[in-house]
Amino acid sequence: MAKFLGRHLIAELYDCDEEILNNVTEIEYQMTKAAIECGATIVTSTFHRFLPHGVSGAIIISESHLAIHTWPEYKYASLDIYTCGDSVDPWVAFNYLKDAFKSGRQEVIENKRGMFETIGVPNDSLHKVEVK
Amino acid sequence: MAKFLGRHLIAELYDCDEEILNNVTEIEYQMTKAAIECGATIVTSTFHRFLPHGVSGAIIISESHLAIHTWPEYKYASLDIYTCGDSVDPWVAFNYLKDAFKSGRQEVIENKRGMFETIGVPNDSLHKVEVK
Numbered sequence: 322m323a324k325f326l327g328r329h330l331i332a333e334l335y336d337c338d339e340e341i342l343n344n345v346t347e348i349e350y351q352m353t354k355a356a357i358e359c360g361a362t363i364v365t366s367t368f369h370r371f372l373p374h375g376v377s378g379a380i381i382i383s384e385s386h387l388a389i390h391t392w393p394e395y396k397y398a399s400l401d402i403y404t405c406g407d408s409v410d411p412w413v414a415f416n417y418l419k420d421a422f423k424s425g426r427q428e429v430i431e432n433k434r435g436m437f438e439t440i441g442v443p444n445d446s447l448h449k450v451e452v453k
Numbered sequence: 454m455a456k457f458l459g460r461h462l463i464a465e466l467y468d469c470d471e472e473i474l475n476n477v478t479e480i481e482y483q484m485t486k487a488a489i490e491c492g493a494t495i496v497t498s499t500f501h502r503f504l505p506h507g508v509s510g511a512i513i514i515s516e517s518h519l520a521i522h523t524w525p526e527y528k529y530a531s532l533d534i535y536t537c538g539d540s541v542d543p544w545v546a547f548n549y550l551k552d553a554f555k556s557g558r559q560e561v562i563e564n565k566r567g568m569f570e571t572i573g574v575p576n577d578s579l580h581k582v583e584v585k
Contacts, residue, residue, distance in 0.1 A: 326524065327531065331461070331564060335572060367497045369513055379511035379518060381501055386509065390517050390537075392458065392567070395574050399459065399566045401533070405522075428571070432463060432562070434531045435524065439560070440467060442527050 324444050326435030327385055327405040330415050334398040336425030343393040345370035349378060351421040352387055356380055359413035361387075361404060384409045398422060403434065406448045456576050458567030459517055459537040462547050466530040468557030474523040474530055477502035481510060483553040484519055488512055491545035493519075493536060516541045530554060535566065538580045 341347050349368040356363055361382040368378030379388040385403040392398070400418060402411040411431075419427050437444050473479050481500040488495050493514035500510030511520040517535040524530070532550060534543040543563075551559050569576050 326527075326529075327522075329463070329531075331463075331566075333567065333571070364501050364509070365499045367499045367511070367513055369496050371515070377496070377513045377518065379499070379513060379520065381499055381509045381511060383503070385522050385531075386511055386520050388511065388518050388520060388533075388535075390459075390535075395458075395567075395572050395578070397458075397567055397572045399461075399517075399535075401520075401535075403520075403522075403531075403533075430564070434463075435465065435527075435529055439465070440524075440527050440529045446527070 324437040325433040326448050327403055327433070328411050329401065329403040329432040329434050330411045331430045331432060332400040332402065332415055333428040334400055334419055334422055334424040335396065335427065337396045337398055338423040339393040339396050341422055342391040342396065342398055343374050343376065345376045345378070348376045348389060348391065351418060352378060352380055352389060355414040355417045355421070356382055356387055358417050359404070359411060360409045387414065456569040457565040458580050459535055459565070460543050461533065461535040461564040461566050462543045463562045463564060464532040464534065464547055465560040466532055466551055466554055466556040467528065467559065469528045469530055470555040471525040471528050473554055474528065475506050475508065475525040477508045480508045480521060480523065483550060484510060484512055484521060487546040487549045487553070488514055488519055490549050491536070491543060492541045519546065530556070
Protein backbone atom coordinates (compact mmCIF):
# COMPACT_ATOMS: atom_id res chain seq x y z
CA MET A 322 0.00 0.00 0.00
CA ALA A 323 1.26 3.48 -0.85
CA LYS A 324 2.39 5.30 2.27
CA PHE A 325 2.24 9.02 2.98
CA LEU A 326 2.98 11.48 5.78
CA GLY A 327 -0.40 13.12 6.17
CA ARG A 328 -4.07 13.29 5.30
CA HIS A 329 -5.47 16.68 4.37
CA LEU A 330 -9.21 17.21 4.25
CA ILE A 331 -10.14 20.18 2.08
CA ALA A 332 -13.70 20.88 3.10
CA GLU A 333 -16.34 23.29 1.88
CA LEU A 334 -19.14 23.86 4.40
CA TYR A 335 -22.29 25.38 2.90
CA ASP A 336 -25.54 26.58 4.45
CA CYS A 337 -23.99 27.14 7.86
CA ASP A 338 -25.37 29.21 10.74
CA GLU A 339 -24.27 32.74 9.87
CA GLU A 340 -24.22 33.95 13.47
CA ILE A 341 -21.83 31.19 14.47
CA LEU A 342 -19.64 31.91 11.41
CA ASN A 343 -19.27 35.51 12.57
CA ASN A 344 -18.43 34.69 16.18
CA VAL A 345 -14.67 34.42 16.62
CA THR A 346 -14.91 33.13 20.19
CA GLU A 347 -17.30 30.36 19.19
CA ILE A 348 -15.23 29.37 16.16
CA GLU A 349 -12.00 29.21 18.14
CA TYR A 350 -13.76 27.14 20.80
CA GLN A 351 -15.26 24.71 18.30
CA MET A 352 -12.05 24.35 16.28
CA THR A 353 -10.11 23.68 19.50
CA LYS A 354 -12.71 21.13 20.59
CA ALA A 355 -12.57 19.44 17.17
CA ALA A 356 -8.80 19.11 17.43
CA ILE A 357 -9.11 17.52 20.86
CA GLU A 358 -11.99 15.25 19.74
CA CYS A 359 -9.90 13.76 16.93
CA GLY A 360 -7.00 13.05 19.28
CA ALA A 361 -4.67 15.88 18.20
CA THR A 362 -2.24 17.72 20.46
CA ILE A 363 -2.62 21.51 20.22
CA VAL A 364 0.65 23.45 19.99
CA THR A 365 -0.44 26.99 19.23
CA SER A 366 -3.30 28.85 17.58
CA THR A 367 -4.38 32.21 16.24
CA PHE A 368 -7.83 33.54 15.33
CA HIS A 369 -9.00 36.87 13.96
CA ARG A 370 -12.35 38.54 13.32
CA PHE A 371 -12.55 40.73 10.25
CA LEU A 372 -14.68 43.82 9.87
CA PRO A 373 -17.41 44.03 8.75
CA HIS A 374 -17.66 40.24 9.00
CA GLY A 375 -15.79 36.97 8.70
CA VAL A 376 -13.39 34.97 10.84
CA SER A 377 -10.05 33.38 10.00
CA GLY A 378 -7.97 31.15 12.18
CA ALA A 379 -5.47 28.34 12.39
CA ILE A 380 -4.49 25.82 15.02
CA ILE A 381 -1.06 24.24 14.79
CA ILE A 382 -1.23 20.72 16.19
CA SER A 383 1.66 18.31 16.68
CA GLU A 384 0.11 16.40 13.80
CA SER A 385 -0.09 19.44 11.38
CA HIS A 386 -2.95 21.99 11.37
CA LEU A 387 -6.57 23.02 11.19
CA ALA A 388 -7.51 26.24 9.40
CA ILE A 389 -10.78 28.03 8.72
CA HIS A 390 -12.08 31.07 6.84
CA THR A 391 -15.71 32.06 7.10
CA TRP A 392 -18.03 34.16 4.96
CA PRO A 393 -21.08 34.59 7.20
CA GLU A 394 -22.74 36.66 4.45
CA TYR A 395 -22.71 33.54 2.24
CA LYS A 396 -23.25 31.04 5.11
CA TYR A 397 -20.03 29.47 3.85
CA ALA A 398 -16.82 28.31 5.53
CA SER A 399 -13.71 26.83 3.98
CA LEU A 400 -12.08 24.36 6.32
CA ASP A 401 -8.75 22.53 6.18
CA ILE A 402 -7.99 19.64 8.49
CA TYR A 403 -4.53 18.23 8.00
CA THR A 404 -3.25 15.44 10.25
CA CYS A 405 -0.18 13.22 10.27
CA GLY A 406 0.34 9.83 11.84
CA ASP A 407 -2.02 6.99 12.59
CA SER A 408 -3.31 8.13 15.96
CA VAL A 409 -5.45 11.01 14.68
CA ASP A 410 -8.48 10.80 12.38
CA PRO A 411 -9.23 14.09 10.55
CA TRP A 412 -12.74 12.87 9.72
CA VAL A 413 -13.66 12.96 13.41
CA ALA A 414 -12.83 16.68 13.45
CA PHE A 415 -14.69 17.25 10.19
CA ASN A 416 -17.85 15.54 11.41
CA TYR A 417 -17.69 17.45 14.66
CA LEU A 418 -17.34 20.83 12.93
CA LYS A 419 -20.02 20.36 10.28
CA ASP A 420 -22.45 19.79 13.13
CA ALA A 421 -21.04 22.61 15.27
CA PHE A 422 -21.51 25.11 12.43
CA LYS A 423 -24.91 23.59 11.51
CA SER A 424 -23.80 23.08 7.91
CA GLY A 425 -26.56 21.80 5.63
CA ARG A 426 -24.27 20.69 2.76
CA GLN A 427 -20.60 19.84 2.49
CA GLU A 428 -17.98 18.90 -0.07
CA VAL A 429 -14.72 17.28 1.02
CA ILE A 430 -11.60 16.15 -0.79
CA GLU A 431 -9.10 13.96 1.07
CA ASN A 432 -5.66 14.77 -0.24
CA LYS A 433 -2.62 12.67 0.71
CA ARG A 434 0.42 14.79 1.56
CA GLY A 435 4.03 13.64 1.42
CA MET A 436 3.85 10.37 -0.52
CA PHE A 437 6.87 8.29 0.59
CA GLU A 438 7.59 7.12 -2.96
CA THR A 439 7.64 10.68 -4.34
CA ILE A 440 9.75 12.00 -1.46
CA GLY A 441 12.11 9.12 -2.14
CA VAL A 442 12.15 7.45 1.27
CA PRO A 443 11.58 3.75 2.04
CA ASN A 444 8.01 2.64 2.60
CA ASP A 445 8.78 1.66 6.19
CA SER A 446 9.94 5.16 7.17
CA LEU A 447 8.15 6.85 10.05
CA HIS A 448 5.97 9.92 9.78
CA LYS A 449 8.54 11.43 12.12
CA VAL A 450 12.02 9.93 12.40
CA GLU A 451 12.70 9.09 16.03
CA VAL A 452 15.99 10.13 17.58
CA LYS A 453 17.09 7.79 20.38
CA MET B 454 -16.52 32.00 -16.37
CA ALA B 455 -17.06 30.18 -13.09
CA LYS B 456 -16.32 32.43 -10.14
CA PHE B 457 -14.92 31.46 -6.76
CA LEU B 458 -13.79 33.05 -3.50
CA GLY B 459 -10.23 31.80 -3.31
CA ARG B 460 -7.32 30.00 -4.90
CA HIS B 461 -5.56 27.40 -2.77
CA LEU B 462 -2.18 26.07 -3.84
CA ILE B 463 -1.44 22.70 -2.29
CA ALA B 464 2.27 22.33 -2.78
CA GLU B 465 4.77 19.57 -2.10
CA LEU B 466 8.38 20.77 -1.97
CA TYR B 467 10.95 17.99 -2.37
CA ASP B 468 14.75 17.96 -2.16
CA CYS B 469 14.88 21.10 -0.03
CA ASP B 470 17.79 22.35 2.07
CA GLU B 471 17.43 20.42 5.32
CA GLU B 472 19.12 23.06 7.47
CA ILE B 473 16.69 25.72 6.30
CA LEU B 474 13.76 23.36 6.90
CA ASN B 475 14.84 22.94 10.52
CA ASN B 476 15.32 26.64 11.21
CA VAL B 477 12.12 28.13 12.61
CA THR B 478 13.41 31.72 12.45
CA GLU B 479 14.39 31.38 8.80
CA ILE B 480 11.10 29.71 7.87
CA GLU B 481 9.00 32.36 9.61
CA TYR B 482 11.05 35.07 7.90
CA GLN B 483 10.72 33.52 4.43
CA MET B 484 7.01 32.78 4.80
CA THR B 485 6.41 36.35 5.94
CA LYS B 486 8.45 37.68 3.03
CA ALA B 487 6.52 35.45 0.60
CA ALA B 488 3.22 36.81 1.89
CA ILE B 489 4.43 40.38 1.40
CA GLU B 490 5.91 39.60 -2.04
CA CYS B 491 2.57 38.34 -3.33
CA GLY B 492 0.76 41.43 -2.10
CA ALA B 493 -0.96 39.94 0.95
CA THR B 494 -1.70 41.78 4.19
CA ILE B 495 -0.46 39.89 7.25
CA VAL B 496 -2.90 39.73 10.15
CA THR B 497 -1.31 37.30 12.59
CA SER B 498 1.06 34.34 12.58
CA THR B 499 2.34 31.46 14.66
CA PHE B 500 5.37 29.20 14.18
CA HIS B 501 6.75 26.31 16.19
CA ARG B 502 9.87 24.16 16.11
CA PHE B 503 9.41 20.53 17.02
CA LEU B 504 11.97 18.33 18.74
CA PRO B 505 13.96 16.54 17.50
CA HIS B 506 13.26 18.29 14.19
CA GLY B 507 10.65 19.91 12.00
CA VAL B 508 8.85 23.22 11.87
CA SER B 509 5.16 24.05 11.57
CA GLY B 510 3.61 27.43 11.11
CA ALA B 511 0.74 29.46 9.73
CA ILE B 512 0.26 33.06 8.72
CA ILE B 513 -3.26 34.45 8.63
CA ILE B 514 -3.49 37.07 5.92
CA SER B 515 -6.47 39.29 5.13
CA GLU B 516 -6.78 37.18 1.98
CA SER B 517 -6.75 33.74 3.83
CA HIS B 518 -3.56 31.90 4.91
CA LEU B 519 -0.17 30.37 4.31
CA ALA B 520 0.80 27.20 6.21
CA ILE B 521 3.87 24.99 6.25
CA HIS B 522 5.06 21.75 7.81
CA THR B 523 8.61 20.58 7.30
CA TRP B 524 10.35 17.23 7.56
CA PRO B 525 14.04 18.18 7.38
CA GLU B 526 14.98 14.51 7.71
CA TYR B 527 13.22 13.88 4.36
CA LYS B 528 14.16 17.27 2.83
CA TYR B 529 10.42 17.71 2.37
CA ALA B 530 7.97 20.50 3.14
CA SER B 531 4.24 20.60 2.63
CA LEU B 532 3.08 24.10 1.84
CA ASP B 533 -0.39 25.65 1.53
CA ILE B 534 -0.91 29.06 0.01
CA TYR B 535 -4.52 30.16 0.01
CA THR B 536 -5.49 33.62 -1.23
CA CYS B 537 -8.79 35.37 -1.93
CA GLY B 538 -9.50 38.29 -4.18
CA ASP B 539 -7.89 39.52 -7.38
CA SER B 540 -5.12 41.62 -5.89
CA VAL B 541 -2.99 38.72 -4.62
CA ASP B 542 -1.30 36.01 -6.68
CA PRO B 543 -0.50 32.85 -4.68
CA TRP B 544 1.94 31.69 -7.39
CA VAL B 545 4.25 34.62 -6.58
CA ALA B 546 4.52 33.32 -2.99
CA PHE B 547 5.00 29.74 -4.22
CA ASN B 548 7.81 30.70 -6.61
CA TYR B 549 9.48 32.75 -3.91
CA LEU B 550 9.37 29.92 -1.35
CA LYS B 551 10.55 27.09 -3.61
CA ASP B 552 13.68 29.16 -4.23
CA ALA B 553 14.03 30.21 -0.58
CA PHE B 554 13.98 26.59 0.55
CA LYS B 555 16.19 25.51 -2.39
CA SER B 556 13.65 22.91 -3.46
CA GLY B 557 14.82 20.73 -6.34
CA ARG B 558 11.39 19.32 -7.24
CA GLN B 559 7.82 20.42 -6.61
CA GLU B 560 4.26 19.28 -7.14
CA VAL B 561 1.40 21.77 -6.95
CA ILE B 562 -2.36 21.51 -7.21
CA GLU B 563 -4.40 24.70 -7.56
CA ASN B 564 -7.73 24.14 -5.88
CA LYS B 565 -10.58 26.64 -6.23
CA ARG B 566 -12.35 27.34 -2.93
CA GLY B 567 -15.88 28.62 -2.52
CA MET B 568 -17.36 28.28 -6.00
CA PHE B 569 -20.12 30.90 -6.26
CA GLU B 570 -22.47 28.51 -8.05
CA THR B 571 -22.13 25.84 -5.35
CA ILE B 572 -22.47 28.34 -2.51
CA GLY B 573 -25.60 29.58 -4.25
CA VAL B 574 -24.72 33.25 -4.69
CA PRO B 575 -24.90 35.32 -7.90
CA ASN B 576 -21.82 35.32 -10.11
CA ASP B 577 -21.33 39.05 -9.59
CA SER B 578 -21.05 38.74 -5.80
CA LEU B 579 -17.88 40.07 -4.19
CA HIS B 580 -15.25 37.95 -2.45
CA LYS B 581 -16.15 40.01 0.59
CA VAL B 582 -19.47 41.82 0.74
CA GLU B 583 -18.85 45.52 1.37
CA VAL B 584 -20.88 47.30 4.02
CA LYS B 585 -21.35 50.97 3.23
